[in-house]
Amino acid sequence: MKRRNFLGLMGAAGVSATLATKAQAGGNVHFEGYPGSRGVLFDATRCIGCRKCEIGCNEVNNLAKPEKPFTDLTVLDTARRTENEAYTVVNKYDQEGGAPVYRKIQCMHCLEPSCASACFVAAFAKQPSGAVTYDESVCVGCRYCMIACPFEIPTYTYDDPITPKVIKCDLCDANIKAGKISVPGCVNSCPKEALVYGEREELLKIARNRIGANPDKYIDHIYGEREVGGTSWLFISGVPFSEIGLREDLGVTSGPELNSGALSVVAMVPALWPLLLAGVYGITRRTDKINTQEKADAVAQAITETQDKANSDMKAAMERARNDKEATVKREVAKALEEAAKAAEEGDVEKEEEGA
Template sequence: MSISRRKFLGWVGAAGLSTVWSGPASAATTKHFEGYPDSLGVLFDNLLCIGCRTCEEACNKVNELPPPEQSFKDLSVLDQKRRTTAKTYTIVNRYNSSKGPMFRKIQCNHCLEPACASACFVSAFKKTKEGAVTYDASVCVGCRYCMIACPFEIPAYEYDKVLEPRIMKCTMCYPRVIKGLLPGCVEICPTEALSFGKRKDLIRMARDRIHRYPDRYVDHIYGEHEMGGTNWLYLSGVPYTEVDMREDLGVTPASELTAGALSSVPMIVGLWPVLLTGIYAINKRSDKIAKHERELAVDQAEKAASEEAAKSKAKEDS
C-alpha cells in the first residue's frame, strides 16, 4: 500500500530491521485521501441490469478461470445467495426487492484505501494509480488476514491447492486496462448497466442520473464514501440493504482503524525500558538500604552485646 504511515518506522529502527528496510515510505498525514487523481472505476446501475450473467462469463474467460459448475446460460443460480470464490471473481445475485426483482453484481470494489493492503504483512496488495487493487501471489504467505479485513468479503482462497494456494479476487482487469482495453465485464454488458471511466466522471454521471430521475434512484452513490470510498460505484433503485449491500460500514478507511494501535509501538519501545529500569533501580536501592540498615543493626547489637559482656566481666573481676 503506497499510502503508508511513518508511525512504524521508529519501531522498525529500534528493532534493528532498518538495515533491511527497502522501498519508499511516504509521510504520515491526517488528511483524507481522496484517491489518485484520474483513477479509473466502474459504475454499476442496478436499474439497467437484466441479470443475464454474461459479465460472469466474460470475467471467467478473460481471467482464464476454471469452467463454472453450472453453465452461464443457467439463470436459476441467480436466486442463490452466491459470493465471490476462488473460481469466480464476479457474480450476480437476484433479490426480491420492494420494486420487484433487482440484481446486484458483486466483485472487488477496489477501495481507495484498501483494507486488504493495509492488513497484508508482506504488502502483496497494491493500490495502483489507475485505481485497481492488485495482488502479487509471489510474496503471499497465505495468512488470509486480508480476508478477515475486507469489509466487502471479497478475497477468496484456494483452500484445495497444496503447494501454491493463492488469494483470488477481481483485478478490475488491470492487465487489460493498462493496455487501453475495457474490463471484461464492462465490455460485454449488453445494457450499459456497467460504465467504465474516471472515478470523478462516474460520480458526476451518477449524480446526474439521480438528479434527472429522482423518483427512480435512491439518493446515494454507494462507494462514494463507504470505507473511505471505492473505485467501484453503485446506483440503485431500492435501498441498498434490500439488495444485501451493507449500509453500516461507515466512512472510515480501514487503515485508520488500526493506525492508533500501530502508533503506540514507538511509545512502548521508548517508555517501557525507561520505566522498567527505573523500577529495577528503585528496588535495588531499597534492597541496598535495607541491607545497610540490617548490617548497622547487627553491628550495634554486637557492640552492645560485647559492651555488656565486658561490663559483666569487669563486674566478675571486681
Template sequence: MRRRSFLKMSLGGAIGAVALRPNSAAAWQSRAPADSYAALVDLTRCIGCRKCEQACQQEHDLPLPMKSFEDLTVLDNQRRPDAARFTVINRYHSGRVNPEGQLVADYVKVQCMHCQDPACASACITGALSKTAHGAVHYDVNKCIGCRYCMVACPFEIPAYEYHDPLTPRVMKCTFCEQRLREKQLPPACATICPTEAITFGKRSALLKLARRRLKEHPGRYIQQIYGENEVGGTSWLYLSAVPFSKLGFIPLPNKPLPKLTETLQHSLFSYLWSPALLFTLLSGLFFFNRRKQLQQPENSAGHAGGDV
C-alpha cells in the same frame, strides 16, 4: 531514590515522551490515487444475464462452473465471490412491484470494490496488496505469504483463498482487469460484455459526475445515494439503485477509511519505538526500585531479628 521522586520522574518522562512524539494522529493522509479509474454499476439497468460472470471467467482463465452461465436457476441462491469466481450476480426481491402488481427482481453484482484506501492493503504485512494509480487493488502473488489478514480486514469479505491447493495457494479476487487495460486498452471484461451497459467504466471523477446527473435527471428512478462515493472513504466500484441498498445485501459502512483508525493507532504508538522504549524504561525503573528495596530490607529484618533475640 525515594519512591515518590521515582514516580514523579517516570510520570514526567511519560508526559514528555507523549508531547515529543511526532504528531502522526492528525497527519494520517489518504493515499487514494488522484485520477484513478472506476466503474459505475447502475442496478436499474442490470437484467441478471450473468454475462459478466462468463466474461470474467474467460478473461482470467478461471475454472468452469458446474452449471452453465446460461442457467439462471443459480440465482435462486445467494452466492459470494470465491477462489473460482471473482464476481457473481445475486437476485433480490425488495418488494418493488411493476404496474401489474408483480414482484420486480433486483440484480446485484458483487466483486472486489477496489477501495480508495483499502483495508486489505493496510493489513497486508508484506505489501502483496497495494492500491495502484490505475485504481485497482493489485495483488502480487510473489510477495504473498498466505497469512490471510486481508480476508479478515476486508469489510466486504471479498478476498478468497485457494484452500484446495496445498503447495501454491493464492489469494483470489477481482483484478479490475488491470492487465487488460494496460495491454489491450480495453475496459474490464465485465464492462464491455454487459449488454445494457449496466457497468460504465471511466475516471472516478467523471463517473461520480455522471451518477449525480442520472440521479438529478431521473429522481423517480433512483434512490438519492451513490453507494461507494463515501463508504469506507470511497470505493472504485460505485452503485446506483432503485431501492435502498440495505435491501440488496449492501452493508452499511462508515464513511471513514478503515485504515485511518488502525494506522493512526499503530503509527502513534510505535513511531520511533517510543511506546516500547517508555514501557521498558518504566519496567527497568521499577526493577531497580524494587531491587534496591530488597537490598535494603535484609539489613532491617536482620536488625529486628537481632533485637528480638
C-alpha cells in the same frame, strides 16, 4: 511506489527527507487518493441479470468454465458470493410487487484497502490506476485479508496443498497494463451499459447527474462514495442498498484508519515500558540495598553494643576480681597481722607467767 525492497526505500528516504511534498505534510495528514484513478459505476436500474459480465470476466481471466453454463439463469435463484473460479457474480433480489433487482458483486477496490492494511507482507496495494492488486509471490497464506475485507470478497484455494493463494478481481489491471484490453472484461461485455468504466471523479458526476435527472427512480445515495473511506466501484440503485445485499452498516472509516490508532500505540510500548520497568527494578534494588544496609547496620550496632557490654562486664569483673583480690590480700594481711599480734600477746602472757 515500488515497495518490494523496504530497505532500499529506507535508504532513499534520507535523500527525500529534504524534499517535503504536500502529501508529506506532518501532523494533520490527509490523503485524497491517486488523482485520475479509475473505477466502475454500476447502475442497478439498468442491470437485467443476464450474466454477460460473468462471461466477460471468465474469458478475460481464463477461468474454468462453471458446471452450469452462464446462459442458465436459474443459477440466480440462489444467493452466491465470489468464488475461486468467479471473480464476479450477479445476484437476484426479488422485490415485493415489482420486477427483481440485480446486483453485481466483485472486489470494490477500496481507496484505502482493508486487505492492504491487514497484510503482513504488503501483498496488496492500491495502484495509481485505481485497482487493488494482490502479489501471490509473497503471500504466506494467513488469510487475514479475508478477515479484514468488509465486503467478504477475497477467496482462498484451500484445496491446493502446495501453492494456495488468495483470489480476487484486480479490475483487469494486469491485462490492461499488458495492453491486452483497455476496459475490464465485465464492463466490456455488458449489453445494457449498466457498467461504466472511467475516472472515479467522472463517475461520481455521472452518478449525480443520473440521480438528479431522475430523482424518483433513484435512491439519493451513491454507494461507495464514502463507504469504508470510499471505493473505486460505485453503485446507484432504485431500491435501498441493504435490499440488494450491500451492507449499510459498514461506516465511512477505512481499514487503515481503523488500524492507525492501535498502530500508533505500538511504538510507545517499547519506548516507555523499559523506562518504567527499569525504574521499578531500580527502586526494588535500591530498597533491597537499603534494607540490607540497615540490616547490616543494625547487626553491626548490635554486635558493638554486645561487645561494649561484654567489655564493660569484663572490666567490671576484672575490677571486682582486683578488688576481691585486694580485699583478700588486705584481709589476709590483716589476718596475719592479727595473728602475729595475737601470738605476740600470747608470748607476753607466757613471759609474764614465766616471770611471775
